[in-house]
Amino acid sequence: MGRKPCCQKVGLKKGAWTAEEDDKLKNFILTNGQCCWRALPKLAGLLRCGKSCRLRWINYLRPDLKRGLLSEDEEKIIIDLHAKLGNRWSKIASHLPGRTDNDIKNHWNTHIKKKLRNMGIDPLSSNPLPPTTTPPLPLQEQIQYPMVGQEPSSDLVDQNKDSETSVQSTIREGKDEDKNIASSPVIEVGIDEVQVIEPHEILDPSSPSFSYICEDLQFSPTFDYSDILMSI
DNA sequence: AATGCTCGCAACCGCGTGTGA
DNA sequence: ATCACACGCGGTTGCGAGCAT
Known part of the structure:
Protein backbone atom coordinates (compact mmCIF):
# COMPACT_ATOMS: atom_id res chain seq x y z
CA MET A 1 0.00 0.00 0.00
CA GLY A 2 1.70 3.14 -1.19
CA ARG A 3 1.74 6.26 0.90
CA LYS A 4 -0.45 9.04 -0.38
CA PRO A 5 1.13 12.44 -0.76
CA CYS A 6 0.51 14.67 2.24
CA CYS A 7 -1.47 17.02 0.09
CA GLN A 8 -2.47 17.67 -3.47
CA LYS A 9 0.80 18.96 -4.82
CA VAL A 10 -0.32 20.08 -8.25
CA GLY A 11 -0.38 23.86 -8.41
CA LEU A 12 1.02 24.31 -4.94
CA LYS A 13 3.85 26.73 -4.36
CA LYS A 14 7.18 25.64 -2.93
CA GLY A 15 10.29 27.41 -1.78
CA ALA A 16 10.77 30.65 0.07
CA TRP A 17 7.76 32.39 1.51
CA THR A 18 6.88 35.91 0.42
CA ALA A 19 5.94 38.67 2.85
CA GLU A 20 2.42 38.55 1.48
CA GLU A 21 2.08 34.84 2.19
CA ASP A 22 3.48 35.37 5.66
CA ASP A 23 0.87 38.04 6.32
CA LYS A 24 -1.95 35.84 5.12
CA LEU A 25 -0.86 32.93 7.27
CA LYS A 26 -0.15 35.01 10.34
CA ASN A 27 -3.40 36.95 10.13
CA PHE A 28 -5.41 33.82 9.60
CA ILE A 29 -3.96 32.01 12.57
CA LEU A 30 -4.13 35.04 14.84
CA THR A 31 -7.78 35.48 13.91
CA ASN A 32 -8.91 31.88 13.78
CA GLY A 33 -6.35 30.01 15.81
CA GLN A 34 -4.53 26.89 14.65
CA CYS A 35 -7.22 24.71 13.15
CA CYS A 36 -6.50 21.69 10.99
CA TRP A 37 -3.40 22.36 8.95
CA ARG A 38 -4.65 20.50 5.95
CA ALA A 39 -7.61 22.80 5.51
CA LEU A 40 -5.81 25.97 6.54
CA PRO A 41 -4.12 26.92 3.26
CA LYS A 42 -7.41 26.92 1.41
CA LEU A 43 -9.16 28.87 4.13
CA ALA A 44 -6.32 31.37 4.36
CA GLY A 45 -6.07 31.74 0.60
CA LEU A 46 -2.62 30.23 0.30
CA LEU A 47 -1.31 28.03 -2.45
CA ARG A 48 0.74 26.02 -0.02
CA CYS A 49 0.64 22.59 1.47
CA GLY A 50 -0.66 22.42 5.04
CA LYS A 51 2.61 20.98 6.18
CA SER A 52 4.48 23.90 4.74
CA CYS A 53 2.14 26.34 6.53
CA ARG A 54 2.61 24.56 9.81
CA LEU A 55 6.38 24.67 9.47
CA ARG A 56 6.41 28.32 8.51
CA TRP A 57 4.24 29.22 11.49
CA ILE A 58 6.17 27.13 14.00
CA ASN A 59 9.64 28.04 12.82
CA TYR A 60 9.23 31.62 11.78
CA LEU A 61 5.94 33.38 12.36
CA ARG A 62 4.93 32.40 15.88
CA PRO A 63 4.83 35.59 17.94
CA ASP A 64 6.59 34.01 20.93
CA LEU A 65 9.69 33.08 18.95
CA LYS A 66 13.06 34.23 20.16
CA ARG A 67 15.25 35.29 17.27
CA GLY A 68 18.99 35.54 17.21
CA LEU A 69 21.86 33.51 18.51
CA LEU A 70 21.47 31.05 21.32
CA SER A 71 22.98 32.13 24.60
C1' DA B 1 35.87 43.27 -9.83
C1' DA B 2 35.05 38.47 -10.69
C1' DT B 3 34.93 33.91 -9.31
C1' DG B 4 34.84 30.04 -6.24
C1' DC B 5 34.14 28.27 -1.69
C1' DT B 6 32.10 27.78 2.89
C1' DC B 7 28.67 28.35 6.19
C1' DG B 8 24.18 28.85 8.14
C1' DC B 9 19.39 28.98 7.78
C1' DA B 10 14.89 27.93 5.87
C1' DA B 11 12.24 24.65 3.85
C1' DC B 12 11.21 20.05 1.97
C1' DC B 13 10.68 15.06 2.30
C1' DG B 14 9.64 10.70 4.15
C1' DC B 15 8.53 8.08 8.03
C1' DG B 16 6.41 7.24 12.63
C1' DT B 17 2.61 7.89 15.66
C1' DG B 18 -1.97 8.93 17.32
C1' DT B 19 -6.79 8.85 16.56
C1' DG B 20 -11.27 7.98 14.88
C1' DA B 21 -14.27 5.22 11.92
C1' DA C 1 -8.27 -5.56 14.71
C1' DT C 2 -7.64 -2.91 10.72
C1' DC C 3 -7.44 0.96 7.88
C1' DA C 4 -7.12 5.78 6.51
C1' DC C 5 -5.99 10.14 7.61
C1' DA C 6 -3.67 14.09 9.76
C1' DC C 7 -0.05 15.68 12.34
C1' DG C 8 4.62 15.84 14.22
C1' DC C 9 9.40 14.79 14.00
C1' DG C 10 14.09 14.29 12.38
C1' DG C 11 17.23 14.08 8.42
C1' DT C 12 18.55 16.24 4.37
C1' DT C 13 18.94 19.66 0.84
C1' DG C 14 18.97 24.12 -1.61
C1' DC C 15 20.11 28.67 -1.67
C1' DG C 16 21.78 33.11 -0.37
C1' DA C 17 25.24 35.79 2.18
C1' DG C 18 29.77 36.45 3.43
C1' DC C 19 34.55 35.53 2.83
C1' DA C 20 38.85 34.24 0.45
C1' DT C 21 41.56 34.10 -3.60
Missing part, protein backbone atom coordinates in the same frame (compact mmCIF):
# COMPACT_ATOMS: atom_id res chain seq x y z
CA GLU A 72 25.70 30.15 26.33
CA ASP A 73 23.19 28.97 28.92
CA GLU A 74 20.91 27.74 26.20
CA GLU A 75 23.81 25.94 24.56
CA LYS A 76 24.69 24.23 27.81
CA ILE A 77 21.11 23.10 28.26
CA ILE A 78 21.09 21.74 24.73
CA ILE A 79 24.31 19.83 25.28
CA ASP A 80 23.05 18.36 28.54
CA LEU A 81 19.72 17.40 27.09
CA HIS A 82 21.27 15.98 23.95
CA ALA A 83 23.45 13.72 26.07
CA LYS A 84 20.27 12.43 27.69
CA LEU A 85 17.77 12.45 24.88
CA GLY A 86 19.77 12.10 21.69
CA ASN A 87 18.51 13.83 18.57
CA ARG A 88 15.02 14.41 19.89
CA TRP A 89 15.05 18.04 18.96
CA SER A 90 11.44 18.79 19.73
CA LYS A 91 11.87 17.44 23.26
CA ILE A 92 14.98 19.54 23.66
CA ALA A 93 13.18 22.55 22.22
CA SER A 94 10.42 22.19 24.77
CA HIS A 95 12.98 23.10 27.43
CA LEU A 96 13.93 26.29 25.67
CA PRO A 97 11.00 28.68 25.42
CA GLY A 98 10.93 30.59 22.16
CA ARG A 99 13.25 28.18 20.39
CA THR A 100 12.16 25.68 17.78
CA ASP A 101 13.36 22.19 17.10
CA ASN A 102 14.63 23.39 13.74
CA ASP A 103 16.62 26.18 15.40
CA ILE A 104 18.20 23.80 17.81
CA LYS A 105 18.90 21.15 15.22
CA ASN A 106 20.57 23.71 12.96
CA HIS A 107 22.55 25.19 15.82
CA TRP A 108 23.67 21.77 16.93
CA ASN A 109 24.79 20.77 13.45
CA THR A 110 26.57 24.01 12.65
CA HIS A 111 28.01 25.19 15.97
CA ILE A 112 27.81 22.81 18.88
CA LYS A 113 29.04 19.73 17.04
CA LYS A 114 32.13 21.59 15.97
CA LYS A 115 32.67 23.00 19.44
CA LEU A 116 32.39 19.62 21.12
CA ARG A 117 34.83 18.03 18.72
CA ASN A 118 37.30 20.78 19.43
CA MET A 119 36.79 20.02 23.11
CA GLY A 120 37.53 16.34 22.51
CA ILE A 121 33.96 15.17 22.95
CA ASP A 122 32.17 12.97 20.50
CA PRO A 123 29.00 14.91 19.67
CA LEU A 124 27.15 11.73 18.79
CA SER A 125 27.70 9.88 22.02
CA SER A 126 28.88 12.66 24.38
CA ASN A 127 31.78 10.37 25.18
CA PRO A 128 35.36 11.55 25.09
CA LEU A 129 37.08 11.16 21.77
CA PRO A 130 40.36 9.30 21.70
CA PRO A 131 43.24 11.54 22.78
CA THR A 132 44.58 13.72 20.00
CA THR A 133 47.90 14.67 21.60
CA THR A 134 49.57 11.84 19.69
CA PRO A 135 49.62 11.80 15.90
CA PRO A 136 46.31 10.58 14.47
CA LEU A 137 46.09 6.82 14.24
CA PRO A 138 45.14 5.06 11.04
CA LEU A 139 41.38 4.61 10.82
CA GLN A 140 41.31 0.95 11.79
CA GLU A 141 43.30 1.61 14.95
CA GLN A 142 41.10 4.52 15.93
CA ILE A 143 38.07 2.30 15.65
CA GLN A 144 39.52 -0.14 18.11
CA TYR A 145 40.03 2.56 20.72
CA PRO A 146 37.46 1.78 23.40
CA MET A 147 34.95 4.51 24.19
CA VAL A 148 33.86 5.00 27.77
CA GLY A 149 31.04 2.63 28.61
CA GLN A 150 30.73 1.45 25.05
CA GLU A 151 31.69 -1.68 23.22
CA PRO A 152 33.37 -1.07 19.91
CA SER A 153 30.64 -1.71 17.42
CA SER A 154 29.76 -1.41 13.79
CA ASP A 155 28.00 1.82 14.70
CA LEU A 156 31.27 3.10 15.98
CA VAL A 157 32.93 2.13 12.75
CA ASP A 158 30.35 4.18 10.90
CA GLN A 159 30.91 7.13 13.17
CA ASN A 160 34.60 7.03 12.53
CA LYS A 161 34.05 6.72 8.81
CA ASP A 162 31.79 9.68 8.56
CA SER A 163 30.83 11.30 11.77
CA GLU A 164 29.17 14.21 9.95
CA THR A 165 26.37 12.18 8.50
CA SER A 166 26.18 9.10 10.65
CA VAL A 167 23.16 9.92 12.68
CA GLN A 168 21.29 6.67 12.47
CA SER A 169 23.00 5.27 15.52
CA THR A 170 22.02 8.34 17.48
CA ILE A 171 18.43 7.93 16.44
CA ARG A 172 18.52 4.36 17.64
CA GLU A 173 20.11 5.44 20.88
CA GLY A 174 17.43 8.04 21.31
CA LYS A 175 14.65 5.58 20.74
CA ASP A 176 16.19 3.02 23.05
CA GLU A 177 16.39 5.65 25.72
CA ASP A 178 12.62 5.78 25.79
CA LYS A 179 12.85 2.51 27.62
CA ASN A 180 16.09 3.10 29.39
CA ILE A 181 16.73 6.78 29.67
CA ALA A 182 19.36 6.73 32.36
CA SER A 183 22.53 6.75 30.36
CA SER A 184 25.00 9.04 32.02
CA PRO A 185 26.24 12.10 30.23
CA VAL A 186 29.98 11.75 30.24
CA ILE A 187 31.66 14.99 29.35
CA GLU A 188 35.36 15.39 28.97
CA VAL A 189 37.26 18.60 28.75
CA GLY A 190 39.99 18.15 26.22
CA ILE A 191 42.52 20.17 24.31
CA ASP A 192 40.73 23.15 22.97
CA GLU A 193 40.95 26.14 20.77
CA VAL A 194 37.56 27.36 21.83
CA GLN A 195 35.88 28.23 25.06
CA VAL A 196 35.87 25.31 27.45
CA ILE A 197 32.72 24.27 29.22
CA GLU A 198 33.85 22.83 32.50
CA PRO A 199 32.18 19.66 33.71
CA HIS A 200 31.11 21.36 36.88
CA GLU A 201 29.33 23.96 34.81
CA ILE A 202 27.33 21.33 33.02
CA LEU A 203 26.70 19.21 36.06
CA ASP A 204 26.51 21.90 38.67
CA PRO A 205 23.47 21.14 40.83
CA SER A 206 23.38 24.73 42.03
CA SER A 207 23.04 26.17 38.55
CA PRO A 208 19.56 27.20 37.44
CA SER A 209 19.79 25.16 34.28
CA PHE A 210 20.64 22.03 36.23
CA SER A 211 17.46 22.04 38.27
CA TYR A 212 15.53 22.94 35.17
CA ILE A 213 16.89 19.86 33.42
CA CYS A 214 16.38 17.63 36.46
CA GLU A 215 12.76 18.65 36.61
CA ASP A 216 11.99 17.34 33.18
CA LEU A 217 14.32 14.42 33.05
CA GLN A 218 12.80 13.20 36.26
CA PHE A 219 15.93 12.75 38.23
CA SER A 220 16.48 14.58 41.39
CA PRO A 221 18.74 17.61 41.75
CA THR A 222 20.30 15.55 44.49
CA PHE A 223 21.08 12.93 41.85
CA ASP A 224 24.41 11.33 42.63
CA TYR A 225 26.59 12.52 39.78
CA SER A 226 29.85 11.71 41.52
CA ASP A 227 30.21 8.63 39.34
CA ILE A 228 30.00 10.79 36.30
CA LEU A 229 32.55 13.22 37.61
CA MET A 230 34.81 10.35 38.62
CA SER A 231 34.84 9.14 35.04
CA ILE A 232 35.98 12.50 33.72
Whole structure:
Protein backbone atom coordinates (compact mmCIF):
# COMPACT_ATOMS: atom_id res chain seq x y z
CA MET A 1 0.00 0.00 0.00
CA GLY A 2 1.70 3.14 -1.19
CA ARG A 3 1.74 6.26 0.90
CA LYS A 4 -0.45 9.04 -0.38
CA PRO A 5 1.13 12.44 -0.76
CA CYS A 6 0.51 14.67 2.24
CA CYS A 7 -1.47 17.02 0.09
CA GLN A 8 -2.47 17.67 -3.47
CA LYS A 9 0.80 18.96 -4.82
CA VAL A 10 -0.32 20.08 -8.25
CA GLY A 11 -0.38 23.86 -8.41
CA LEU A 12 1.02 24.31 -4.94
CA LYS A 13 3.85 26.73 -4.36
CA LYS A 14 7.18 25.64 -2.93
CA GLY A 15 10.29 27.41 -1.78
CA ALA A 16 10.77 30.65 0.07
CA TRP A 17 7.76 32.39 1.51
CA THR A 18 6.88 35.91 0.42
CA ALA A 19 5.94 38.67 2.85
CA GLU A 20 2.42 38.55 1.48
CA GLU A 21 2.08 34.84 2.19
CA ASP A 22 3.48 35.37 5.66
CA ASP A 23 0.87 38.04 6.32
CA LYS A 24 -1.95 35.84 5.12
CA LEU A 25 -0.86 32.93 7.27
CA LYS A 26 -0.15 35.01 10.34
CA ASN A 27 -3.40 36.95 10.13
CA PHE A 28 -5.41 33.82 9.60
CA ILE A 29 -3.96 32.01 12.57
CA LEU A 30 -4.13 35.04 14.84
CA THR A 31 -7.78 35.48 13.91
CA ASN A 32 -8.91 31.88 13.78
CA GLY A 33 -6.35 30.01 15.81
CA GLN A 34 -4.53 26.89 14.65
CA CYS A 35 -7.22 24.71 13.15
CA CYS A 36 -6.50 21.69 10.99
CA TRP A 37 -3.40 22.36 8.95
CA ARG A 38 -4.65 20.50 5.95
CA ALA A 39 -7.61 22.80 5.51
CA LEU A 40 -5.81 25.97 6.54
CA PRO A 41 -4.12 26.92 3.26
CA LYS A 42 -7.41 26.92 1.41
CA LEU A 43 -9.16 28.87 4.13
CA ALA A 44 -6.32 31.37 4.36
CA GLY A 45 -6.07 31.74 0.60
CA LEU A 46 -2.62 30.23 0.30
CA LEU A 47 -1.31 28.03 -2.45
CA ARG A 48 0.74 26.02 -0.02
CA CYS A 49 0.64 22.59 1.47
CA GLY A 50 -0.66 22.42 5.04
CA LYS A 51 2.61 20.98 6.18
CA SER A 52 4.48 23.90 4.74
CA CYS A 53 2.14 26.34 6.53
CA ARG A 54 2.61 24.56 9.81
CA LEU A 55 6.38 24.67 9.47
CA ARG A 56 6.41 28.32 8.51
CA TRP A 57 4.24 29.22 11.49
CA ILE A 58 6.17 27.13 14.00
CA ASN A 59 9.64 28.04 12.82
CA TYR A 60 9.23 31.62 11.78
CA LEU A 61 5.94 33.38 12.36
CA ARG A 62 4.93 32.40 15.88
CA PRO A 63 4.83 35.59 17.94
CA ASP A 64 6.59 34.01 20.93
CA LEU A 65 9.69 33.08 18.95
CA LYS A 66 13.06 34.23 20.16
CA ARG A 67 15.25 35.29 17.27
CA GLY A 68 18.99 35.54 17.21
CA LEU A 69 21.86 33.51 18.51
CA LEU A 70 21.47 31.05 21.32
CA SER A 71 22.98 32.13 24.60
CA GLU A 72 25.70 30.15 26.33
CA ASP A 73 23.19 28.97 28.92
CA GLU A 74 20.91 27.74 26.20
CA GLU A 75 23.81 25.94 24.56
CA LYS A 76 24.69 24.23 27.81
CA ILE A 77 21.11 23.10 28.26
CA ILE A 78 21.09 21.74 24.73
CA ILE A 79 24.31 19.83 25.28
CA ASP A 80 23.05 18.36 28.54
CA LEU A 81 19.72 17.40 27.09
CA HIS A 82 21.27 15.98 23.95
CA ALA A 83 23.45 13.72 26.07
CA LYS A 84 20.27 12.43 27.69
CA LEU A 85 17.77 12.45 24.88
CA GLY A 86 19.77 12.10 21.69
CA ASN A 87 18.51 13.83 18.57
CA ARG A 88 15.02 14.41 19.89
CA TRP A 89 15.05 18.04 18.96
CA SER A 90 11.44 18.79 19.73
CA LYS A 91 11.87 17.44 23.26
CA ILE A 92 14.98 19.54 23.66
CA ALA A 93 13.18 22.55 22.22
CA SER A 94 10.42 22.19 24.77
CA HIS A 95 12.98 23.10 27.43
CA LEU A 96 13.93 26.29 25.67
CA PRO A 97 11.00 28.68 25.42
CA GLY A 98 10.93 30.59 22.16
CA ARG A 99 13.25 28.18 20.39
CA THR A 100 12.16 25.68 17.78
CA ASP A 101 13.36 22.19 17.10
CA ASN A 102 14.63 23.39 13.74
CA ASP A 103 16.62 26.18 15.40
CA ILE A 104 18.20 23.80 17.81
CA LYS A 105 18.90 21.15 15.22
CA ASN A 106 20.57 23.71 12.96
CA HIS A 107 22.55 25.19 15.82
CA TRP A 108 23.67 21.77 16.93
CA ASN A 109 24.79 20.77 13.45
CA THR A 110 26.57 24.01 12.65
CA HIS A 111 28.01 25.19 15.97
CA ILE A 112 27.81 22.81 18.88
CA LYS A 113 29.04 19.73 17.04
CA LYS A 114 32.13 21.59 15.97
CA LYS A 115 32.67 23.00 19.44
CA LEU A 116 32.39 19.62 21.12
CA ARG A 117 34.83 18.03 18.72
CA ASN A 118 37.30 20.78 19.43
CA MET A 119 36.79 20.02 23.11
CA GLY A 120 37.53 16.34 22.51
CA ILE A 121 33.96 15.17 22.95
CA ASP A 122 32.17 12.97 20.50
CA PRO A 123 29.00 14.91 19.67
CA LEU A 124 27.15 11.73 18.79
CA SER A 125 27.70 9.88 22.02
CA SER A 126 28.88 12.66 24.38
CA ASN A 127 31.78 10.37 25.18
CA PRO A 128 35.36 11.55 25.09
CA LEU A 129 37.08 11.16 21.77
CA PRO A 130 40.36 9.30 21.70
CA PRO A 131 43.24 11.54 22.78
CA THR A 132 44.58 13.72 20.00
CA THR A 133 47.90 14.67 21.60
CA THR A 134 49.57 11.84 19.69
CA PRO A 135 49.62 11.80 15.90
CA PRO A 136 46.31 10.58 14.47
CA LEU A 137 46.09 6.82 14.24
CA PRO A 138 45.14 5.06 11.04
CA LEU A 139 41.38 4.61 10.82
CA GLN A 140 41.31 0.95 11.79
CA GLU A 141 43.30 1.61 14.95
CA GLN A 142 41.10 4.52 15.93
CA ILE A 143 38.07 2.30 15.65
CA GLN A 144 39.52 -0.14 18.11
CA TYR A 145 40.03 2.56 20.72
CA PRO A 146 37.46 1.78 23.40
CA MET A 147 34.95 4.51 24.19
CA VAL A 148 33.86 5.00 27.77
CA GLY A 149 31.04 2.63 28.61
CA GLN A 150 30.73 1.45 25.05
CA GLU A 151 31.69 -1.68 23.22
CA PRO A 152 33.37 -1.07 19.91
CA SER A 153 30.64 -1.71 17.42
CA SER A 154 29.76 -1.41 13.79
CA ASP A 155 28.00 1.82 14.70
CA LEU A 156 31.27 3.10 15.98
CA VAL A 157 32.93 2.13 12.75
CA ASP A 158 30.35 4.18 10.90
CA GLN A 159 30.91 7.13 13.17
CA ASN A 160 34.60 7.03 12.53
CA LYS A 161 34.05 6.72 8.81
CA ASP A 162 31.79 9.68 8.56
CA SER A 163 30.83 11.30 11.77
CA GLU A 164 29.17 14.21 9.95
CA THR A 165 26.37 12.18 8.50
CA SER A 166 26.18 9.10 10.65
CA VAL A 167 23.16 9.92 12.68
CA GLN A 168 21.29 6.67 12.47
CA SER A 169 23.00 5.27 15.52
CA THR A 170 22.02 8.34 17.48
CA ILE A 171 18.43 7.93 16.44
CA ARG A 172 18.52 4.36 17.64
CA GLU A 173 20.11 5.44 20.88
CA GLY A 174 17.43 8.04 21.31
CA LYS A 175 14.65 5.58 20.74
CA ASP A 176 16.19 3.02 23.05
CA GLU A 177 16.39 5.65 25.72
CA ASP A 178 12.62 5.78 25.79
CA LYS A 179 12.85 2.51 27.62
CA ASN A 180 16.09 3.10 29.39
CA ILE A 181 16.73 6.78 29.67
CA ALA A 182 19.36 6.73 32.36
CA SER A 183 22.53 6.75 30.36
CA SER A 184 25.00 9.04 32.02
CA PRO A 185 26.24 12.10 30.23
CA VAL A 186 29.98 11.75 30.24
CA ILE A 187 31.66 14.99 29.35
CA GLU A 188 35.36 15.39 28.97
CA VAL A 189 37.26 18.60 28.75
CA GLY A 190 39.99 18.15 26.22
CA ILE A 191 42.52 20.17 24.31
CA ASP A 192 40.73 23.15 22.97
CA GLU A 193 40.95 26.14 20.77
CA VAL A 194 37.56 27.36 21.83
CA GLN A 195 35.88 28.23 25.06
CA VAL A 196 35.87 25.31 27.45
CA ILE A 197 32.72 24.27 29.22
CA GLU A 198 33.85 22.83 32.50
CA PRO A 199 32.18 19.66 33.71
CA HIS A 200 31.11 21.36 36.88
CA GLU A 201 29.33 23.96 34.81
CA ILE A 202 27.33 21.33 33.02
CA LEU A 203 26.70 19.21 36.06
CA ASP A 204 26.51 21.90 38.67
CA PRO A 205 23.47 21.14 40.83
CA SER A 206 23.38 24.73 42.03
CA SER A 207 23.04 26.17 38.55
CA PRO A 208 19.56 27.20 37.44
CA SER A 209 19.79 25.16 34.28
CA PHE A 210 20.64 22.03 36.23
CA SER A 211 17.46 22.04 38.27
CA TYR A 212 15.53 22.94 35.17
CA ILE A 213 16.89 19.86 33.42
CA CYS A 214 16.38 17.63 36.46
CA GLU A 215 12.76 18.65 36.61
CA ASP A 216 11.99 17.34 33.18
CA LEU A 217 14.32 14.42 33.05
CA GLN A 218 12.80 13.20 36.26
CA PHE A 219 15.93 12.75 38.23
CA SER A 220 16.48 14.58 41.39
CA PRO A 221 18.74 17.61 41.75
CA THR A 222 20.30 15.55 44.49
CA PHE A 223 21.08 12.93 41.85
CA ASP A 224 24.41 11.33 42.63
CA TYR A 225 26.59 12.52 39.78
CA SER A 226 29.85 11.71 41.52
CA ASP A 227 30.21 8.63 39.34
CA ILE A 228 30.00 10.79 36.30
CA LEU A 229 32.55 13.22 37.61
CA MET A 230 34.81 10.35 38.62
CA SER A 231 34.84 9.14 35.04
CA ILE A 232 35.98 12.50 33.72
C1' DA B 1 35.87 43.27 -9.83
C1' DA B 2 35.05 38.47 -10.69
C1' DT B 3 34.93 33.91 -9.31
C1' DG B 4 34.84 30.04 -6.24
C1' DC B 5 34.14 28.27 -1.69
C1' DT B 6 32.10 27.78 2.89
C1' DC B 7 28.67 28.35 6.19
C1' DG B 8 24.18 28.85 8.14
C1' DC B 9 19.39 28.98 7.78
C1' DA B 10 14.89 27.93 5.87
C1' DA B 11 12.24 24.65 3.85
C1' DC B 12 11.21 20.05 1.97
C1' DC B 13 10.68 15.06 2.30
C1' DG B 14 9.64 10.70 4.15
C1' DC B 15 8.53 8.08 8.03
C1' DG B 16 6.41 7.24 12.63
C1' DT B 17 2.61 7.89 15.66
C1' DG B 18 -1.97 8.93 17.32
C1' DT B 19 -6.79 8.85 16.56
C1' DG B 20 -11.27 7.98 14.88
C1' DA B 21 -14.27 5.22 11.92
C1' DA C 1 -8.27 -5.56 14.71
C1' DT C 2 -7.64 -2.91 10.72
C1' DC C 3 -7.44 0.96 7.88
C1' DA C 4 -7.12 5.78 6.51
C1' DC C 5 -5.99 10.14 7.61
C1' DA C 6 -3.67 14.09 9.76
C1' DC C 7 -0.05 15.68 12.34
C1' DG C 8 4.62 15.84 14.22
C1' DC C 9 9.40 14.79 14.00
C1' DG C 10 14.09 14.29 12.38
C1' DG C 11 17.23 14.08 8.42
C1' DT C 12 18.55 16.24 4.37
C1' DT C 13 18.94 19.66 0.84
C1' DG C 14 18.97 24.12 -1.61
C1' DC C 15 20.11 28.67 -1.67
C1' DG C 16 21.78 33.11 -0.37
C1' DA C 17 25.24 35.79 2.18
C1' DG C 18 29.77 36.45 3.43
C1' DC C 19 34.55 35.53 2.83
C1' DA C 20 38.85 34.24 0.45
C1' DT C 21 41.56 34.10 -3.60
